[in-house]
Amino acid sequence: MKIVIFGGTGRIGARLARLLRLRGHHVVPASPSTGVDTVAGNGLADTVSRADVVVDVTDTPSFAAHAAMDFFQTSTRNMVSAAVAARVRHHVVLSIVGADRMPASGYMRAKAAQEKLVEHGLVPYTVVRATQTFESVDDTTATCDDHRPLRLSPVLMQPMAAEDAAAVLADVAEAEPFGGRVDIAGPDRLRQDDLVRTLLAARHDSRDVVTAPAAYFHGASVDDTTLVPARPWRLGGTDLTGWLAGHATNQQSGPPRLTPLAPHGRG
Template sequence: MKIVVFGGTGQIGAKLVTLLRASGHEAVAASRGLGVDALTGEGLDDAVSGADVTVDVTNTPPTSAGALQHFFRTATANQLAAARKAGVTHHLVLSIVGADKAPGSPYLEAKVAQEEVVAAGGVPFTIVRATQFFEFAEGIAAAATEGDTVRLVPTPTQPIAADDVAAALADLAVSPPRNGILDLAGPDVIRLDDFVRRYLEATSDPRRVVGDPAATYFGGGVDGDPLIAGPGGRIAPTHYADWLAAR
């Protein structure tokens, strides 16, 4: 099976390509560095020619709301246009748990827009909403640091290992499309502030973590418990404590 991975040289994409190739599939990494630019359309048709499945794990740095909307809408539409032309039978995209429940977040609103483009794109699809990766704890802390204090909303979350995300995507890429959304999360429910606090303690970081209900998430509010998997979600095997201990 030929599977094209957009963002195939990134954190998840590179792992995914390796797993798919190890399973005997023709996995093609597509990225700007390899001459495939989903935003401009450069190289898309050639990369997708003959593909059975396309996977989108692309990302862009948080910038302005307009730039985020432009990237996710345009790049996704271009991918789907190439996929339709090539006769692709499954488009798999990685999104974020709670993307539709954090009002006011330009980044998450752009991810919801991406999901809408996929659902209307004319290619059978699966949208995988993953929780925050274990590997993002440092970045979350950095974004929420004021002096020597890290302020985070104390909402429950189910962080997940990046390796588990890649493994789940490798399985779903060769499974029938769901034409819907699947949540993907780790096995442990941990408050977001505790998630980061445990990471900083494990790395001997002196910053103090404070649970602050007024703190934002990706620049937006948090409505209820949006950062945990919903009913029917897929639960990954790696526990946070084991991941921390292995570092």
């Protein structure tokens, strides 16, 4: 199959492209660096021509509410229009577990709006909602102010490895459209503040983590049900210990281990 990956040079997109190539597919990574601009619409028609599947793993360059909404709405409309014209048979989009449960967050409102546009489009679709990745949480802590304690909620999370998320997306891209949503997550539920303490310790980062029950997540209040899936369709096999070991050596410890929970999950 010809599979176009919008955002195909990013963290998950590049992993997905590698997995799908190993499975024998013709993979086209599409991003501004390859001459494809989903917001302006440049290069879309030629890129999706004769494509069987398009996968959207793009992300906004700005987390500001207005900018995020403009990015996801404009780019998604352009992708859907190009996919309709090219008669693409399956549109896969990567979203976030809990996006529809955080209306106070401008970024999450934009992700929820993205989902709606795909659902109301004319291309058969699957929305894959993933929990936060270990990589994204680690990056966030690394870029915070080095001189101030991190104030974090003890809210439950169920983080997963980016490699596991890519493996699920590869399976979904090869399958028939679900016409709905599936939630995916890591194998274990962890407290956000404890998770970050562990990540900091692994980097020998001496910053303190202050547990703050009222702390926001992406500008929204959260509880123990917000960031974890109620009915996960698939669980990744990489836990925090395994991820830290692989991250420390900059190696993958083998193919992703995935736990199927349902043959036909829908959110």
